[in-house]
Amino acid sequence: MLRLLKQKSALAGLIIILALIGGGICAQILSPCDPAQQHVVKRLQSPQAGYLMGTDDLGRDVLSRMLHGIRVSLGVGIVAVGIMVIIGTLLGLTAGYCGGLIDSIIMRFVDIVLCFPTFFLILIVIAFLEPSLYTVMGVIGITSWPGLARLVRAEVLSLRERDYIAAAKMLGLGRARLIFVHILPNVISPIIVAATLGVGDAILTESGLSFLGLGVQPPVASWGQMLTTGKEYIHIAWWLSLFPGCAILITVLAFNLLGEGLRNALDPKQL
């Protein structure tokens, strides 16, 4: 923990993430207006006192929508990564520990999925399902696990031959206990790093999908979807594109810096 806090960039990432979580939880209190409240008379107002980030094409307060957008971005990021970690870890552990035919089957499947650009797979599935917040979370989660599975398998392969595992086997421990109590805790650090970096990736994917109109549906505010509006009014209302774009950039950057910091802190070789 101390090693993590010593790295300035990781610390900055952590502070930004904590601030975002706080902002997301308190979005209701912090927002000056209702994010869905329309004031058609006050449409496309530039940033000013009262509307710190201006208003959009329907006269909604951009700041309030940005604050509520935190919930969508972090929510999608965390749930999608949760799904990714569960599938990736289980398959990686199984492949690495069992070896043989099971390993070959799982790893060939990983190879196959990795040949497709992830965004292409996500687009196909989303386009044929009803786009919604939950579809987006689920689809990002179930398409992003192969890299993690490969990573976990490689770790397990090197652990499997250790003496303490042989000792645990000789004590007659069951397979499940061996895997979950003795192997899993030792592969947890690369999983944590991959999960942190994965949140950033998932947020980026969600914003792309929402930008294309395939993500979160209106009136729920999402940064990507705000950028779609921003694109239409980009000649006259720069604030509609600038703020959501910067928000995505800063959030994703924070997760990537934290992930990199965790990697350095958990792997002493790097420092």
Added chain:
Amino acid sequence: MINYFFRRLLLTIPVLLGITLLTFLVMHLTPGSPADTMTDMNLKVSAQAKSRLAELYGLNKPLHVQYVRWLGRIVRLDFGNSFRDERPAIRKIAERLPATLLLNILSMGLILFIAIPLGVLAALYQKKLFDTVATIGVYIGFSIPAFWLALMLMILFGLKLGWLPLSGLHSINYDDLSLPGKCLDLARHLVLPVFISAFTGLAGLTRYTRSSMIDVLKQDYIRMAYAKGLPRRRILFHHALKNALLPVITIFGLSLPGLIGGGFIFETIFAYPGMGRLGYDAIMARDYPVVMAVGVIVAFLTLAGNLIADMSYAIADPRITLK
């Protein structure tokens, strides 16, 4: 070596089959049949006509029969005709592939050109100001939404400054231009897409070069070279860099699908006539033959890229074939 290549080739056979099977299943298990898609808009279509259509495309056969028949056709590169304009899907891809390859080869070249020196310098000045700035710089590229950056740069260079064209690959008067004029026109259209694709793809290779270089510099043979009194430049470029760059070959192979796939949104924004936009339009129009063709061909290209990367790695580092 030959033995290793042969084993590596054999391993691609199940993956090739898997790619086709996955594409086929994803397309057939999603709700809505192509026959419905084609007739939904037309109220006059009778149930008989629909079933005739289903028969024409073999949709009333069991799934595994359909798969085998489809596989038989794609071996001969026959992906069927597009539902939208009845042209062969493979023809549409052949038209778009050069533009995507051009963009990706240029941006990969740019990535190599920037990432390797940047990674090496960051490793040499580890934890100094240069390292910090380079690290944050490549992470900004990695974290920025490519479509947003595209939008912002289009506004800046295309509208406000008017230096670069906004979209597409050619100007309207392209055919009337002389040969140098054509090249210049093409280059002007490519500047923004290549820059964005390279900037957002820089992080992986830079970070990898950096950590690989740091590892190599700690090796005994580097200390030995210093002890022998070799000049620093010779040690760095002759002894260290060569070894540090070995794993970069693999990373390069792995970044292929990202480069082709990352293009989906910004090819759409730039109205760039490439595979990403073709795929996106086809998915939105539920043009099944084209979607399946794009999926299979992009995945095959990636597989081929990985295969080439693995084999070049084996040639560059013969130790790998012994395992």
